[in-house]
Amino acid sequence: MQISRSEELFKRAKNSIPGGVNSPVRAFKSVGGNPVFIKKAKGAYVFDEDDNQYIELINSWGPMILGHANPKVEEAVRSAIKNSFSFGAPTRREVEMAELIVSMVPAIEKVRMVNSGTEATMAAIRVARGFTGKDKIIKFEGCYHGHGDSFLIAAGSGAVTMGVPDSPGVTKNVANDTLTAPYNDLESVQRLIDANKGQIAALILEPVVGNMGCVLPKPGFLEGLRKICTDNNIVYIFDEVMTGFRLAKGGASERFGITPDLITLGKIIGGGMPVGAYGGRKEIMNCVSPQGPVYQAGTLSGNPIAMAAGFTMLSYLNEHPEVYTKLEKTGDKLVSGFKKSLKKLNLKYTINHIGSMYSLFFTENQVTDFEDAKTSNTALFGKYFHAMLNKGIYLAPSQYESLFLSTALTDSHIKTILQANEESLIEIHQ
Numbered sequence: 483m484q485i486s487r488s489e490e491l492f493k494r495a496k497n498s499i500p501g502g503v504n505s506p507v508r509a510f511k512s513v514g515g516n517p518v519f520i521k522k523a524k525g526a527y528v529f530d531e532d533d534n535q536y537i538e539l540i541n542s543w544g545p546m547i548l549g550h551a552n553p554k555v556e557e558a559v560r561s562a563i564k565n566s567f568s569f570g571a572p573t574r575r576e577v578e579m580a581e582l583i584v585s586m587v588p589a590i591e592k593v594r595m596v597n598s599g600t601e602a603t604m605a606a607i608r609v610a611r612g613f614t615g616k617d618k619i620i621k622f623e624g625c626y627h628g629h630g631d632s633f634l635i636a637a638g639s640g641a642v643t644m645g646v647p648d649s650p651g652v653t654k655n656v657a658n659d660t661l662t663a664p665y666n667d668l669e670s671v672q673r674l675i676d677a678n679k680g681q682i683a684a685l686i687l688e689p690v691v692g693n694m695g696c697v698l699p700k701p702g703f704l705e706g707l708r709k710i711c712t713d714n715n716i717v718y719i720f721d722e723v724m725t726g727f728r729l730a731k732g733g734a735s736e737r738f739g740i741t742p743d744l745i746t747l748g749k750i751i752g753g754g755m756p757v758g759a760y761g762g763r764k765e766i767m768n769c770v771s772p773q774g775p776v777y778q779a780g781t782l783s784g785n786p787i788a789m790a791a792g793f794t795m796l797s798y799l800n801e802h803p804e805v806y807t808k809l810e811k812t813g814d815k816l817v818s819g820f821k822k823s824l825k826k827l828n829l830k831y832t833i834n835h836i837g838s839m840y841s842l843f844f845t846e847n848q849v850t851d852f853e854d855a856k857t858s859n860t861a862l863f864g865k866y867f868h869a870m871l872n873k874g875i876y877l878a879p880s881q882y883e884s885l886f887l888s889t890a891l892t893d894s895h896i897k898t899i900l901q902a903n904e905e906s907l908i909e910i911h912q
């Protein structure tokens with residue numbers, strides 16, 4: 483692959499942008515080498531500045547579930563921009579968007595639009611604290627909820643002590659209010675609650691994790707957390723920024739039949755435009771300003787262009803349930819092909835998969851929490867990543883990221899991906 487223009491751009495970018503990128507994972511730090519700069523995308527393909535074509539399995543980290551440059555979404559944006567870009571005033575489209583989300587996600591009775599997943603999760607825990615009058619939150623190691631201070635917390639030394647800042651700039655005081663537990667470990671959650679009686683406002687998790695690689699909840703885990711939160715007056719928050727509108731029309735809460743108290747959303751909700759949202763039980767959401775005292779605001783929240791894109795995307799998903807059948811089939815075909823190759827090459831790596839989300843972990847251990855995920859050979863993953871990139875397959879540049887399929891993938895794309903996968907696995911083990 484000739485990637486000289488991307489290399490040149492990356493060199494230039496580092497003079498004016500920290501690390502040369504506007505979001506760290508894009509810099510290829512954990513896989514080595516220089517990032518390819520994407521110039522355009524269409525359907526299942528992205529094209530870099532050197533006009534290399536890649537079949538992509540990231541889809542902008544989730545949003546492009548219908549493939550890139552979907553004509554309906556594009557048309558909606560084109561007609562919206564004729565009426566100017568932003569008013570900072572209420573609009574009809576925001577009402578229609580809220581009503582659509584409420585109709586698609588049973589656990590959501592009221593919803594507030596924001597501009598990113600991070601804003602959604604930050605607001606959700608603030609509302610939970612305002613609603614319960616309590617300060618602490620529980621999160622799980624390996625789950626990512628955006629870059630809000632309360633979430634950039636590593637596990638504390640003991641199982642029941644406070645977290646520690648996971649980034650400079652996050653204060654000890656903030657870390658004191660975040661408790662962490664291993665994913666899929668109900669007992670550790672109970673221990674945290676027993677050790678912090680009456681102080682825990684919320685528990686937040688990715689119902690299916692994408693941010694330590696794809697990790698599924700063990701049977702009974704989500705249900706167990708529902709009971710624990712109900713029994714202890716803790717606001718149960720599903721962070722569905724990744725899984726929302728992906729694992730089902732109603733996201734993970736529909737797929738697993740669990741009703742959390744709040745749900746945070748992002749990615750697909752904006753159809754590729756910057757949109758986040760949080761919503762859930764009326765009595766909690768009614769605490770949000772200006773109806774209630776919990777303050778949250780945003781100049782571009784409910785932006786008319788973003789609403790046009792998001793509303794069109796969600797309406798399509800709402801009216802075409804066959805999208806989810808297709809994504810299930812594509813995921814099954816791809817993952818069974820991966821498993822066939824691993825077997826043929828006598829490699830025992832772990833694949834976690836659900837619907838249109840999957841991860842190939844370069845470890846022979848089962849991966850049910852972050853400790854397991856960290857047994858992966860990330861150097862080998864880096865080699866695999868570049869071997870696939872050189873064969874025209876664009877993966878997430880980190881072992882600790884889920885991949886996302888789109889409806890634009892055809893059987894011939896799957897064949898090409900499986901061929902590249904097998905060749906890459908052989909190459910990196912030579």
Ligand code: KE4
Nearest residue numbers: 505543598599600626627628721723724748
């Ligand atoms: P944003 O602020 O990036 O829109 O959303 C934060 C967020 C919240 N919750 C979950 C479950 C998420 O996955 C994310 C963001 N996901 C990352 C992918 N690991 C976005 C990619 C990036 O950071 O550049």
